[in-house]
Amino acid sequence: MQASADPDRNHKLPGKRRSIMSYQFTLIPGDGIGPEVTQAAVEVMAACDLSIEWDVQHAGATVVAAEGTPLPPRVLASIQRNRIALKGPVTTPVGEGFTSVNVALRKALNLYASLRPVRSLAGIATPWSQVDLVVVRENTEGLYCGLEHLVAPGVAVAIRLLSREATLRLARFAYEYARTERRKKVTVGHKADVVRLADGLFLDTVKEVSQDYPLIQTEVMTIDNLVMELALDPTRFDVILLDNLFGDIASDMAAGLVGGLGLVPGGNFGPGMAVFEAAHGSAPDIAGQGVANPIAVILSAALMLNHIGERRQGRRIEDAVRTVLEEGKVLTRDLGGSTSTAEMTQAIVEALKTER
């Protein structure tokens, strides 16, 4: 990230115009609907009072033939240089071909914590209107650590690796997030009653970190009970702290409770770096049709701006999305409407121009 010097940044000086900040971010358009929805986010960010230069780096299935890998080193180098990236979803072939670009990216850059804020949005009809929870998920190990092998014909083993070191940093991230965002409770999900050693270690480590945060309530639940409670009443949750597999499943389920994957943003955080992306995948079933909902990536861009301290611009984007959804006239197919990606983007840009 390159921020131009701006002595007025933290001081409102009456009568003096605040200069526009300039940034350079990495942009990974991705596969499937990725280029359509990231383009939407770029257009929305262009309407903010910021000067943004995008370092566009293609990755995923689209570059394999030409470059021999879905994650060329230039992509990692760009993120390391810019420190902040906005990423579209990338396709991972099932059971064959290359392994997940997402897993490789998160491991290579040590993006150990995934954050997915799940909020009710006015205008989206769901059984609850007050959901405001955040799933914090471990991103580098667990069942997605990539250690699996065939032990005999017809018998496969996949290792769910949980370490104290990775759990410590994850738990610290979650509690620090809760503290700075004035959240009141962290619910930790586990399966230590059955997977005694691995989940036991995860749970004990989280409990140890929780001791340093006496003002934040810690709630412990088995993962099966947690997802049942989530389905019954998601408004009772605040921050939910989970390992990689449980977090992957629970965060998509939570997205379903507020209107679907097209609405939920996300960010992956590591030391000095962060990559923002929607919770959804490349949606090959609707790719290229111009009907994908761009809101999840647009809200990921807002999350990104909040992260770098541009909270006013981030809030403007969030408010613009809310305004459009509340009016209920412009809705993409997944939300029950027939609006195109481009029309939804335009409506958000227009609403943004009136948000100050």
Ligand code: NAI
């Ligand atoms: P998916 O999220 O791509 O799609 C699931 C369903 O939700 C589909 O019916 C799709 O049309 C719909 N959907 C998703 N995003 C939408 C949007 N913005 N607007 C409207 N409808 C939307 O999940 P799926 O099918 O399991 O995965 C497809 C590919 O995406 C796979 O190759 C998978 O590995 C990859 N993937 C990539 C992720 C990433 O890059 N972060 C995350 C999840 C999956």
